[in-house]
Each structure stands twice: as C-alpha cells, then as structure tokens.
Amino acid sequence: MIEFQGVTKLYDGAPAVRNLDLVAPTGKLTVLVGPSGCGKTTSLRMVNRLVTPSSGTITLDGEPTDRMNVAQLRRRIGYVIQHAGLFPHRTVAQNVATTARLAGIDRKTARRKSLDLLEQVGLSASLAERYPWQLSGGQQQRVGVARALASDPKFMLMDEPFSAVDPIVRGQLQDEFLRLQREIGKTIIMVTHDIDEALKLGDQVAVMREGGELAQVATPRELLVRPADGFVADFVGRDRGYRHLGFAPIDNGLKLASEPVVQLGASPAEAAEAAIDGWVLVCDAAHRPLGWTDIARLRGPVREDDLNLSSTLAPMDGSMRELLDAALSSPSGRGVVTNTDGTLRGTIALGDLGGILAPLHRTGAERHS
C-alpha cells in the first residue's frame, strides 16, 4: 500500500500538488490521470523522493518514506520513466539486469532473469545483445518496464509508460501489461493523460485537475456512471454512456440465433439458400467467421473478394460494448458472437439488443440517484 497524507508540493510558492490524500491499495493498479501540468509526475516522483514534498507524509506499507535511506527506498520501488531512460552504453540485457544487480543478485542469475523478463514483455531474445539506439520507441518502453521488474519490487511507479508509440502498439502494450499484472499483482501507481488508458488499465482511477488537486478517485466504471463534477464529466468524455458498456460483461445466458453459414467456394444457389435478408455469413473449415456476403452481388462461387469485412466480432468473454459494436458494424444487422476459441457461437439482431441493454441502463440510473 502506498498512501499520500495531506501531501503538498510548492514550486516558488505555487502549488504543483495540493493537499493530496490518496491510497494506492496493495496489489492494485492506481492510475493518476489529468490534463498536462496538473501535477501527476510531481506526485509520482514524491513517492521515491526524486521530489521532496513541501508538507505531508507518504507511507509505504505504513512506513513513512522520509525516514528511510533514500537509495534503499528507491530500490524497493520499480520506476518506469516516460521515455524509458535506458542506459545508452549498455545492451538491452544489461539494462534489464541493472535493478536485479542492484538488489544484490549475482550476475548469472540476473542475466537469466533479464532474458525471462524480455520474453514476458513480448520482446524476442534476439534483441538482448542490441543497444537501445537499435530499438524502436515501443521496444525501448518495454525494456524500461522489464528493467523496473527485474528486481521484483513490490511497488511500481510508471510515468506514461506507453506514450511514445502509435495507438495500435499502445493497445498491444496495454493488453500485455494487463495480462502481466494479473500474474504478478504489484502495487502500482501509473501516470497518464490518456483517459482511455486510465479506464482500461486502472483498478482505481484518480482524476487530478489543474493546480494539483484531486477531483475524484473511483473505479473506472463508477467514473463513467457517476462523475463527481463537471470537470470529471468533461474529462471522462462525451461518449461515456457508450463507454461504460465496456465494463459490463456479456451474460452467459445470452440468447443467440443460430446462423446458417457457407464456406468459401459455395455456389450462388447454396449461398442464397442459407442467406437471411440477403446476407450470408461465410466461415472457414474450422467454423471461424470470415465475413458477410451480399448474395445479390454474387456472380459465381463465393470468393474472398466477395466478403464484406466491415463487421467486428464479439467474443463471448468480451463486453457489452463489443457486442453492441458487433451488431452496429454488421452489414446484415446481425452481430456475430464467437466462442473464446474464435469459432462461431451465434448472432444477435440489432433490434434484440435494446432489451438486453435496457436493464444495464436502469442499474446505471439507480446508482446515480
């Protein structure tokens, strides 16, 4: 547990962080989010005393940090900085091993550990002997995360760890990190100014406003359903009604229609027979959906060119948001739902979704009042 108690930081009399009270619970990921300059980085760096608070106390598992030896304190906390901050003169493997070596682990073990960690953050072992300048920004950030993990610290501070990459890579890094965190369960404070990242990753999200004040601390879902004030509501964004569906799982008892399917190479007659309202779903031999085909446009056996690829698929272990999106994006108006192994489970018509979403809306409204 990391706890801020009435922590303030003044720069030349102006508060960068004002009277912050916040608890980052053990084993959970707490996200600090807010507009640029609102004091997120300052808050983070006060934990490992790279910045000294003007007043207030920060404790680690109940122990005030200002009484600890500063190097010892920092070695207990993994720290990932914004642009990775890798040592340019050391190889990737040496970079990762650094914190393990500091923790007193012998060279051989540290090296083995660093290779394991590289794999865990999704980097190939062939990168181990490269130098940082030979890596892409996203690869450097992963190495930065691996380096912070190598001493197996109980606590982690991460400052915009996935910022220097394009949205697609960022999504991948976030997914990988969530999977990793489920395994390792560290006590993490992560800083971001991207509300989507905060909602996706955080067990708990702390929204800060300009002047270093805490606006609200809540679970992502609660933030969407019950923003504390206009600032939080604005910051969370306009489509929060839609986004909070992202936290509602698909009900296992969801009633799906069975969808007749054809495979590639099916004749126009076969396709027409299977089609409902002019659209037929095409699957591969393993029964995995490939795309919809408009039978009115079919001029011969079904080819890959005939597939309409616009629709998204909702996995059964996904969210209601994915389900709604599958229906909205489907040219046939029927959302495709898959089993976790990717095979077709069934479809649901857009019109039938209203009835499924209504109860969700009601629970949201009740919690509001």
Place this chain on the structure above:
Amino acid sequence: MILFEWLLDPANWSGPYGAPTLIWQHVVYTLAALLLASAIAVPIGLYVGHTRRGEFVIAGAANVLRALPSLGLIVLLVILFAPVFASDLAFIVPSLVVLILLAVPPIMTGTYSGVANANRAAVDAARGMGFTPLQVLLRVEIPCALPLIFSGLRGATLQVISTATIAAYVSLGGLGRLIIDGRAQNDYSQMAAGAILVALLALVVDLLIEFVAFATVSRGLTRRGTNRFSTVRRLLKPNRS
C-alpha cells in the same frame, strides 16, 4: 634532398642529441604534462558536470587559459623560478607548468560537457532506481561522457606536443632542440627533421588515443557503422575503402 639529409644521417640516430633521445624526452614531457593536467582537469570537470555547481569556473578557465602567451610565460616562470630551484628543475618546472596550463582547458571542458550532456533520462532513471550519486557518476555519467573526454584529451595532446617544441627555448630537451639548434646553425635540414618528427609524433599519439577510445567507448554510444573511428577502422581493415 636537403629535407631528409639530417634524418638519413645515421650519426643523428644515437647519442645524447640523437633523434631517439630527443623523441623520448619529448614523449616524457608530453606524458607528464598530460597526466598532471588530467589529474587536475578530470576531477573538476566531473564534479561540475555532475553537480552543475560552479559552471562559471569551466567557461572562465577555458577563456583565460586559451589566451595564454605560452612562450612569454615560460620565460617569465624561468626567471621567477631560477633562484628557487637548483639544477635543471629551474627549466623543467616552468615548462611543465605551461604545458599543464595549456592541457587543462580542453580536458576539463571535454569532461564537463561529457558528463553534463550524458543522457538526462538515463541519469534520472539511474537515480530513480536507487543508484547512489557515486554509482550514477561511475556507471552512467562517465561511460556516457567518454567520447567527449577523449576528444578533449586529443585536443590537449596536440597542443602539448606542439608547444613542447618551443619549450626548448629554455633549454628543455625534446624535438624543439632540433629546430632551435638548426636555426642557430643555419642547418635547415636539421630544422626540417625537427618539424617532421614533431608532426609524426603528434600523428602517432593521436592515432593511439583514437585506438584507446575505440576500445573503451561502448558501441551503444558510438553507434558504430557511422563515421566515427573511421580512421582506425580503415587501418584495421585495409581492404575496405
């Protein structure tokens, strides 16, 4: 070939005024000056670069010492020191002092800017993961500063080797003897020999430093494959153009 006459005469390659002795003396003065200068300049450069305290010292010292009239200062110091030291020291010490003063600014500036410009994010990360200040200096800042430290050292070496020549004016040995004695005897061949040997010595020492830098600076910093150390690479792999 008047230019090479002196060099080609075997008589000039032995004895107390032979080329080997003079080269040896030149090398010893140069090394002594560089070592003493480094002992002064490197710690100051490291301290100021690491703490960012006293940066004005670096700029100030560099400016003052660069404007130094070397020969004048040597003569002045000899006059001042003559009563203090008996024997040769009266000449050696002033010359060394001047050579050291010349070598300090480039080494100090190189060290300082190397440390001050070490990757800030890397230094921040090192502090954040619990390196002590000394560990930050030894494991991150100095390794990152090495390229600039070496370039400062090369600058200083060239300065010292060429200035050690004029030190012969105050009867310090070394290759400057050939130039001064040659001038006095109107022996142009001897003067040319002095000039050629000084140039050769500078070139050899410069290559030597480049080679040491090549061996000690991390490939992660040199990004080998670009143009740095191209000379060494060409020497090592002569078949590559």
